[in-house]
Amino acid sequence: MIKIKFCGASGGDVTGSKHLIKTNYGNILLDCGLFQGKRDESIEKNKNFPFKPSQLTSVIISHSHIDHIGALPMLGKDNFNGDIFLTKLTSDISKIMLIDSARLQEEDAKFYNKIHKDDGDFIEPLYSEEDVNRIFPLFKVKERFSYFEPVNGLKVKFINAGHILGSSSVIIEVEDKKILYTGDIGREKQIFLKTFDIEKGVDWLIMETTYGNREHGDINDVEKEISSIINKVFDDRGKIIIPGFSLERTQEIIYIIDRLLTYKKIPKIPIYVDSPMSVRITDIFNSNRDEYDFSGSFKDYSKFDKDPFGYDYVHYVSSIEESKKLNDKKGPFIVISASGMCEGGRILHHIRNSIDDERNVLLIVGYQAADTLGRRLKDGAKKVKIFGLYHDVNFEVRSLDFFSSHAGRSDLLTYVKMTHPENIFLVHGENDARESFKELLFENDIKNVFLPDYGEEFEI
Secondary structure, eight states, X not given: OEEEEEEESOTTOOSOOEEEEEESSOEEEEOOOOOOSSHHHHHHHHHOOSSOGGGOOEEEOOXXXXXXXXXXXXXXXXXXXXXXXXXXXXXXXXXXXXXXXXXXXXXXXXXHHHHTGGGTOOOOOSOOHHHHHHHGXXXXXXXXXXXXXXXXXXXXXXXXXXXSTTOEEEEEEETTEEXXXXXXXXOSSOSSBOOOXXXXXXXXXXXXXXXXXXXXXXXXXXXXXXXXXXXXXXXXXXXXXXXXXXXXXXXXXXXXXXXXXXXXXSOOOOEEEEOXXXXXXXHHHHHTTXXXXXXXXXXXXXXXXXXTTOTTTOEEEOSHHHHHHXXXXXXXXXXXXXXXXXXXXXXXXXXXXXXXXXXXXXXXXXXXXXXXXXXXXXXXXXXXXXXXXXXXXXXXXXXXXXXXXXXXXXXXXXXXXXXXXXXXXXXXXXXXXXXXXXXXXXXXXXXXXXXXXXXXXXXX
């Protein structure tokens, strides 16, 4: 008996990945991510699992983005004490991400409660740093490309997903069935990572479809577009505010700016990375420049440049006091800050202090989930709420899809054709994206495609 229950990133949700594999040998959870969206819905989905954590045998983690790991501390609070399997780089980065997640929640709750003190509106963080530290002893590191058995009778293997550093797709073999969970998979051509690896002979494919209905811009144009924005803002003496996911996107932006400076395509402009977590993660990237995940072109540039992540000139901001000083600093300068969907962290303060000046640019360089502040700004909102207070949107909002680390529509189709699965579950995509990609698969004579709802269970 094998059953799959879709407990997150299903039914049109893109965040909160959780897929439960039930077998006679044990129950395996694929990822345990934080749902991000409207406050009330987020609290409900993040606090209440559609399964009993105490009945899980183990958890398999594909990669270290918060929408794939951010609910792990909630498992620990709810009596889970099994193993959590992941690669070494995913383990190293996840520890940083989860500690930062707890701190962000505590800081945001404190600030929100302060400004709403007279309203009687009060929120609490989902978990504390202490809750996070309790789950780290459960981490069990496994190498890619070699099978291991989380329980007797069930084999698991990690292969490169090409999404972020350390990311993996997960292969599960049980009862003569092969299940492939893509996790999040990268593009065929990327900024500095190599593309995904392929596994054939798959019976059931659980596939992300974030960009199932659209393509990305040509990555060859990224330096031209970025240099154009920087040069204009520099001349206007404005600010460029970049909501940067601390993992991968921040490093990609710095790498592109480094290349533009090296080849004298932009003037020297102050650059601030206002995220302590970004500093620690960039250190991991820098110390693993020879890692399997990086492309040959990045490795060649790294040998030539010696400092592809700009340690010599980027100002890495650590303290809150340093961050606050940027609020009063005159342009031109660039600030990269978390969180990437503008749902929490220091980026909210930078937006709040820059939103009224038309010389400034909010540069969106990553996916923005529905109902997030980043999505509302990207969609052209004229007025937005930040920390419960409304602000007119006067700065320019630019959005570039070059940097997406998710496979585009054609990349997803290539992946399916190469793996040639018997059956496919489409997850991690809004309904328009899932339905559009299902139609594309049908046009290519690929049938047995399912769009699971939240909480839906299938026997395979």
